Amino acid sequence: MADSTSQLPRRGLMFILSSPSGTGKTTIARKLLAEVDGLGLSVSVTTRPKRPGEVEGKDYIFVDQAKFDEMVEAGEFLEWAVVFGNSYGTPKAQIKAGLKAGEDFLFDIDWQGTQQLYQRMEVDVVRVFLLPPSIEELEHRLRSRGTDSEDVIRGRMDRARFEISHWDGYDYVVINDDIEACYHKVLTILEAERMKRARQVGLVDFTRKLMS
Numbered sequence: 001m002a003d004s005t006s007q008l009p010r011r012g013l014m015f016i017l018s019s020p021s022g023t024g025k026t027t028i029a030r031k032l033l034a035e036v037d038g039l040g041l042s043v044s045v046t047t048r049p050k051r052p053g054e055v056e057g058k059d060y061i062f063v064d065q066a067k068f069d070e071m072v073e074a075g076e077f078l079e080w081a082v083v084f085g086n087s088y089g090t091p092k093a094q095i096k097a098g099l100k101a102g103e104d105f106l107f108d109i110d111w112q113g114t115q116q117l118y119q120r121m122e123v124d125v126v127r128v129f130l131l132p133p134s135i136e137e138l139e140h141r142l143r144s145r146g147t148d149s150e151d152v153i154r155g156r157m158d159r160a161r162f163e164i165s166h167w168d169g170y171d172y173v174v175i176n177d178d179i180e181a182c183y184h185k186v187l188t189i190l191e192a193e194r195m196k197r198a199r200q201v202g203l204v205d206f207t208r209k210l211m212s
Contacts, residue, residue: 017029017128095121
């Protein structure tokens with residue numbers, strides 16, 4: 001899908017998707033990356049072990065804890081957090097250069113990372129939170145995967161309730177009761193945010209020419 005915005009110079013944005021596990025965030029994120037021009041995934045630095053099929057520099061930048069701590073001390077992250085015992089962080093230099101060049105970045109992060117990004121990069125951040133249609137449906141989705149033990153499912157449900165409690169820290173909240181409908185709502189948000197006057201840095205010169 002082509003970018004529906006004009007060809008005027010535009011500052012990029014940081015498009016955040018957050019949700020409890022099992023809400024459909026990964027499906028929607030993959031669809032956005034596959035179908036929307038000019039949108040790339042923000043590649044996080046992590047101490048998590050590499051999983052089969054993951055590619056260094058594409059899925060994550062894998063480092064040990066000592067290196068991660070060094071990067072924290074050097075102020076190289078826009079945000080960082082510990083999730084399920086592993087550290088994750090967003091590299092600062094790459095994102096700032098991309099935004100200036102008009103690139104958009106998709107972030108798949110939790111409410112802690114979202115809060116940190118917003119505090120540092122407020123005007124560049126768009127925050128979207130996805131909710132399940134009900135807590136019962138969320139549990140059904142987690143169980144239907146057939147990959148987690150009962151203890152893991154209980155842990156995910158407890159964390160889901162905690163994450164849902166932070167819904168009011170987001171600009172947009174979308175209920176995913178239908179994956180296609182939810183995707184199109186999220187896409188509409190992205191397209192509208194791209195068109196915001198403050199992000200279209202070429203508008204001043206363009207409108208001056210129209211009025212001259």
